[in-house]
Each structure stands twice: as C-alpha cells, then as structure tokens.
Amino acid sequence: MSRNEAIWALGAMSGTSLDGVDAAMVLTDGETVFETGASDYRSYAPDETAILRAALGRWPGDDLDAAAEVVHRVHLDVLSSFEGAELVGFHGQTLAHEPRGRGTHQLGDGAALAEALGLPVVWDFRSSDVRFGGEGAPLAPFYHFACARSLGAAEPLAFLNLGGVGNITWIDPSKARPEDEGALLAFDTGPANAPLNDLMMERKGLPYDENGALSGEGSVDEGALGRFLEESYFRKSPPKSLDRDDFPGLRDLVRDFGDADAAATVTAMAVAAVRRAIAHCPAPPSRLLVCGGGRKNPVMMAMLGAGLDCPVEPVEAVGLDGDMLEAQAFAFLAVRVMRGLPTSCPATTGVSVAVGGGEISRPADTPKMRLG
Ligand SMILES: Nc1ncnc2c1ncn2[C@@H]1O[C@H](COP(=O)(O)OP(=O)(O)OP(=O)(O)O)[C@@H](O)[C@H]1O
Numbered sequence: 001m002s003r004n005e006a007i008w009a010l011g012a013m014s015g016t017s018l019d020g021v022d023a024a025m026v027l028t029d030g031e032t033v034f035e036t037g038a039s040d041y042r043s044y045a046p047d048e049t050a051i052l053r054a055a056l057g058r059w060p061g062d063d064l065d066a067a068a069e070v071v072h073r074v075h076l077d078v079l080s081s082f083e084g085a086e087l088v089g090f091h092g093q094t095l096a097h098e099p100r101g102r103g104t105h106q107l108g109d110g111a112a113l114a115e116a117l118g119l120p121v122v123w124d125f126r127s128s129d130v131r132f133g134g135e136g137a138p139l140a141p142f143y144h145f146a147c148a149r150s151l152g153a154a155e156p157l158a159f160l161n162l163g164g165v166g167n168i169t170w171i172d173p174s175k176a177r178p179e180d181e182g183a184l185l186a187f188d189t190g191p192a193n194a195p196l197n198d199l200m201m202e203r204k205g206l207p208y209d210e211n212g213a214l215s216g217e218g219s220v221d222e223g224a225l226g227r228f229l230e231e232s233y234f235r236k237s238p239p240k241s242l243d244r245d246d247f248p249g250l251r252d253l254v255r256d257f258g259d260a261d262a263a264a265t266v267t268a269m270a271v272a273a274v275r276r277a278i279a280h281c282p283a284p285p286s287r288l289l290v291c292g293g294g295r296k297n298p299v300m301m302a303m304l305g306a307g308l309d310c311p312v313e314p315v316e317a318v319g320l321d322g323d324m325l326e327a328q329a330f331a332f333l334a335v336r337v338m339r340g341l342p343t344s345c346p347a348t349t350g351v352s353v354a355v356g357g358g359e360i361s362r363p364a365d366t367p368k369m370r371l372g
C-alpha cells in the first residue's frame with residue numbers, strides 16, 4: 001500500500017506500572033510506519049492508581065465498577081484531545097494474565113469508548129491469541145519489526161521494553177514480513193520496574209527510584225541475585241510471558257537489606273533477567289534499543305551496558321519516542337486488525353498459527369472506513 005492509502009490511527013496504552021495512559025498517533029497501513037504524530041499522557045491520580053491496584057488479579061464477573069470507571073474516564077479524557085484520527089487502538093488495563101489458566105484480562109469497554117469518541121475502536125487484542133494457544137503477549141513485536149524496517153537496519157537487532165515487566169523483541173530485518181519464519185523472537189524477560197517501584201513505595205513512600213538515586217548508593221547482593229536467577233522462568237525456552245506480580249518471592253530475597261542495597265539488588269535482578277533473555281536469542285543482536293521508563297534510570301542502563309557486548313541505547317538514538325512506542329504499537333496493530341492482517345505469530349507468543357487479535361467496535365453512525 002502507498003502512503004496515500006495509510007490512515008492516522010490513535011493508540012492508547014495503560015501499562016503494568018499503573019502510572020497513567022499513553023496515547024499516540026501513527027500514519028500507517030499496518031505494514032509500514034509512514035509517520036508518527038502527536039502524543040499525550042495522562043497520569044492517574046494517586047487515588048485512581050489505588051483503585052486500579054486493588055483490582056489487580058480480578059476477572060470479568062468480579063466487581064470492577066470503580067476501576068472500569070477510572071479506565072474509561074481517563075482514556076476518554078486523553079483520547080478526545082486528539083484531532084484527525086480515523087481509528088483507535090485501545091489496549092485497556094491488564095488486571096490479570098494467566099494464558100495457560102483463566103486467560104488474560106484487560107479492563108476496558110471498547111464499544112463504550114467507540115460511542116463516546118465517535119470513532120471505530122479496536123480492542124481486546126490479546127484474547128484470540130490465547131484462544132489459539134498463544135501467550136497473548138507480547139504484542140508490540142510486530143510494531144518493533146516495522147520500526148526496524150523503517151530504520152533500514154541491516155543486522156539483527158533487539159528492542160527491549162523496560163516497563164513494569166520487561167519484554168524483548170529480536171528482529172532479523174532482512175525478512176519481509178513479521179510472521180515470516182526467522183523474522184522475530186519475542187518474550188517477556190522478567191520483572192523490570194514493578195518490583196523496584198513496590199520497594200520504593202514500601203520503604204520510602206515514593207512511586208519509583210527517580211534516576212536510580214537510591215539504587216546508585218547501594219551494592220548488589222550476589223547471593224540474592226543468584227537465588228532470583230534460579231527461578232525456572234529463566235531456563236524456559238521462549239515464547240513466554242508474565243503477569244505483573246509473577247515473582248512473589250523476589251521481595252523476600254531483599255527483605256533484610258538496607259534500602260539502598262535492596263534497591264540496587266532489585267535493579268540488578270531486572271538487568272540479569274534481560275541478560276538471560278539475550279542468551280535465548282537466535283543470534284547476538286547488533287544493538288539493543290531500549291524503550292519504556294527503565295531507560296530513564298541511569299543505574300539500570302549502566303548495569304545493562306556493563307554486561308553486554310553490543311551497544312545499549314535508548315530508542316531516541318534512532319529517532320523513536322521511548323515513552324510512546326507501546327501506544328504507537330496499538331495504533332499500528334489496530335490498522336492491522338482492520339485489514340485482517342496477523343498481529344502475533346508462533347515466534348512472538350507461541351500461538352499455533354499467525355493470528356489477528358482484536359474486536360472492532362463501531363459507533364452507530366460511522367461511515368465505512370477506507371481500510372474496513
Ligand atoms: N526518571 C526515571 N528514573 C527511574 N525510573 C524511571 C524514571 N522514569 C520512569 N521510570 C520507571 O519507569 C516506569 C514506567 O515505565 P513505563 O511507562 O514504560 O511502564 P508501563 O508502560 O506501565 O509498563 P509495561 O510496559 O510493563 O506495561 C516507572 O514506574 C518507573 O519505575
């Protein structure tokens with residue numbers, strides 16, 4: 001398809017850090033990213049984060065009215081400030097993720113959002129992947145592939161997202177399509193910022209370790225780090241995915257340490273998990289491009305760089321916006337869903353065949369879209 005046939009799609013992501021909603025525009029046909037556009041962010045107020053936190057682990061059928069109201073209102077607030085979007089990709093808020101158990105649950109009503117915005121909304125991106133035997137996550141890899149191609153990358157490279165949970169996408173940019181054999185390998189690396197945030201809240205009443213100020217003063221306890229790495233998750237072959245709080249024992253490993261040593265050790269755990277992840281990649285990446293909030297933590301980034309043979313850089317090094325990549329990814333994926341293209345494949349989620357995930361809700365009086 002040509003640029004003339006592409007549309008401006010608006011994506012929204014509310015991540016596992018429970019800090020707010022990212023929203024961003026992409027001009028795309030679902031294969032090529034022609035341009036990225038405006039972006040915005042609305043943080044959750046502390047009482048809203050508390051409501052969402054209390055809803056973690058809950059499933060449809062539980063009483064989720066208060067959390068659903070927060071998700072709907074804050075998304076509507078940020079998304080209605082954009083102009084020019086023809087389509088919305090709405091991830092929602094993951095409350096629970098058990099792909100081999102009860103499924104995966106992203107809170108949010110795309111149909112209600114479509115009516116309120118007067119735009120078609122693609123949502124519930126993960127369920128069909130799980131139904132076809134996949135992990136339902138990560139889903140950003142098809143977007144990472146498009147980014148790598150538009151960068152003109154010649155060698156295999158990897159994107160690393162350091163959000164609440166970490167996820168990595170290894171890419172062979174010589175392949176034409178993301179679902180082609182050998183084009184991608186993607187999976188969750190391990191906990192990233194979530195345990196450090198929880199530690200900061202517990203010990204200091206702060207939401208996160210800003211600029212690694214506390215962890216930078218501490219020393220890593222190698223014994224605790226080694227015990228953390230004994231978790232079977234790190235030996236398991238990808239694809240594999242995680243829920244936010246899938247390592248409940250992590251907290252106990254640092255319980256008796258002083259604040260700074262505990263923070264340094266938890267930071268080192270996130271980094272060691274990435275190193276283990278890179279060992280699973282088909283070939284060493286020529287560079288590691290980092291997105292997500294962890295790239296702003298200089299202690300985490302220094303630890304990461306010290307252990308790897310390739311350059312480790314924030315995605316800004318190649319002109320991308322590391323705060324908005326996931327929101328852009330759901331804009332891009334929404335267009336793929338509208339075009340009937342796959343959004344995941346065996347190498348990204350372990351799904352049995354490449355599948356396109358996502359429900360499409362149109363407001364009652366929308367004209368048919370060009371891509372629909
Ligand atoms: N200046 C900073 N210094 C240290 N850490 C930071 C800084 N800025 C952001 N972070 C960390 O990044 C986190 C937010 O990252 P991000 O927005 O990528 O997470 P998310 O999208 O909610 O998670 P996920 O990708 O798992 O869904 C914060 O909670 C904090 O831990």
Ligand SMILES: CC(=O)N[C@H]1[C@@H]2OC[C@@H](O2)[C@@H](O)[C@@H]1O[C@H](C)C(=O)O
Pocket residue numbers: 015016094097104136137138139140141161163164165166167188241242326
């Ligand atoms: C179930 C779920 O919401 N997973 C998130 C989470 O946050 C990071 C990591 O775990 C990743 O697997 C995924 O999000 C990104 C956007 C993804 O699907 O690519």
